[in-house]
Amino acid sequence: MAKVVVLHSGGLDSTVLLAQMVAMHGSDQVESLGVHYGQVHAKEMESALEVCGILDVRRTMVVMSMAHDFFGDCALTGRDSSAIPDGHYSDDTMRSTVVPFRNTILLALCAARATAIKAEVIAMAVHAGDHAIYPDCRPEFLSAMDRVLMCGDYKPLLLDAPFLNYTKAQIVEVGVKCRAPMGFTWSCYKGGHVHCGTCGTCVERREAFIKAGVADPTEYFQTPPIPLRP
Amino acid sequence: MAKVVVLHSGGLDSTVLLAQMVAMHGSDQVESLGVHYGQVHAKEMESALEVCGILDVRRTMVVMSMAHDFFGDCALTGRDSSAIPDGHYSDDTMRSTVVPFRNTILLALCAARATAIKAEVIAMAVHAGDHAIYPDCRPEFLSAMDRVLMCGDYKPLLLDAPFLNYTKAQIVEVGVKCRAPMGFTWSCYKGGHVHCGTCGTCVERREAFIKAGVADPTEYFQTPPIPLRP
Numbered sequence: 001m002a003k004v005v006v007l008h009s010g011g012l013d014s015t016v017l018l019a020q021m022v023a024m025h026g027s028d029q030v031e032s033l034g035v036h037y038g039q040v041h042a043k044e045m046e047s048a049l050e051v052c053g054i055l056d057v058r059r060t061m062v063v064m065s066m067a068h069d070f071f072g073d074c075a076l077t078g079r080d081s082s083a084i085p086d087g088h089y090s091d092d093t094m095r096s097t098v099v100p101f102r103n104t105i106l107l108a109l110c111a112a113r114a115t116a117i118k119a120e121v122i123a124m125a126v127h128a129g130d131h132a133i134y135p136d137c138r139p140e141f142l143s144a145m146d147r148v149l150m151c152g153d154y155k156p157l158l159l160d161a162p163f164l165n166y167t168k169a170q171i172v173e174v175g176v177k178c179r180a181p182m183g184f185t186w187s188c189y190k191g192g193h194v195h196c197g198t199c200g201t202c203v204e205r206r207e208a209f210i211k212a213g214v215a216d217p218t219e220y221f222q223t224p225p226i227p228l229r230p
Numbered sequence: 231m232a233k234v235v236v237l238h239s240g241g242l243d244s245t246v247l248l249a250q251m252v253a254m255h256g257s258d259q260v261e262s263l264g265v266h267y268g269q270v271h272a273k274e275m276e277s278a279l280e281v282c283g284i285l286d287v288r289r290t291m292v293v294m295s296m297a298h299d300f301f302g303d304c305a306l307t308g309r310d311s312s313a314i315p316d317g318h319y320s321d322d323t324m325r326s327t328v329v330p331f332r333n334t335i336l337l338a339l340c341a342a343r344a345t346a347i348k349a350e351v352i353a354m355a356v357h358a359g360d361h362a363i364y365p366d367c368r369p370e371f372l373s374a375m376d377r378v379l380m381c382g383d384y385k386p387l388l389l390d391a392p393f394l395n396y397t398k399a400q401i402v403e404v405g406v407k408c409r410a411p412m413g414f415t416w417s418c419y420k421g422g423h424v425h426c427g428t429c430g431t432c433v434e435r436r437e438a439f440i441k442a443g444v445a446d447p448t449e450y451f452q453t454p455p456i457p458l459r460p
Binding site for chain 2: 061062067069070071100108109111112113136140144147150151152153
């Protein structure tokens, strides 16, 4: 048993991770950390709060304010959500959703909070599907961050990324096993009232439930056939 | 010549660094980045703006909002500024001014901004006097962060920390050479109208000017004899 701070966006992956950590360590040993960095899909923050209520986990937030172009022309944090591309998550166009050094920022804040509450572990739900598109989801990056966490404060912190080599379908399977409230999670990058069903993360989400053979609890605006991966 | 983002608090060290970078690369190639993480000594933010005006450098800000105890019982971000200890910077009591993983957070934001504006270099004014008390000011930490900056995004970033082995007195000497507006900088952790003259950073500041043999342009509330280092 350990005390753990989980990077928790309110999305599918990090909610399954939170539920798994609660199953392993108990809800009083787990804290959910949310970071708002200007993402237009702020709806996941509401989902995160609901999930924390269901799992009886303490939620902590950091809200960052900066100029809308602080992260460059990233579609995730820009003012024009119509710029969010449709199609497969691994498509080249999805590069526009890269927030530079996002995971470095998130892990740094998570490490700070973990040190403050004397937690030994920080956990993040990075998974295999992310590697291709996001440099800061690759094993090399995590091992580099590991070194920072070993020497960045008086006590070393452990970085747990149990889904690093999982597909999203495998994460859904873990979610079923640890009774994660997957129906309350939010993935869509477009920030509508229901999941759009066509943006990169929606397509990936739909596909994951199908591949896992698990009924998808999500309400989608539309569910056109999922395009074959290029 | 390169494009550089400088972590710039408005304090003495980072202002000298900013002036040095401007002297080396030109003011249009340099951006000053400030991060507000709840520190009570927000007065340095005003100093930073004044300095940027004088040096004709663009200033960018990130303001982070979080619970007052997010960083634990750190005196720098707490609600009670009377908790800021007096005496030498290296005293054990100054441990209470440690913001866990502060430099990791700051460097991550700086790296994100550098990537966004296609800068090749990020620069920070960490110096030898910081090593003893802050784990994230030590050479091991910077080399660990270096690896993160090499693989955290599509293009590697260079981390420049030219004062790493300098004393604060040597930084003052550099400041004179590159005409840094040192009189406009702010060091005091207590957040009053003028520098208190007795907190750890004020003592260190006074000492640096004396050792460098440079007239101190700072107005202090009081200037009792500087205690001998224990």
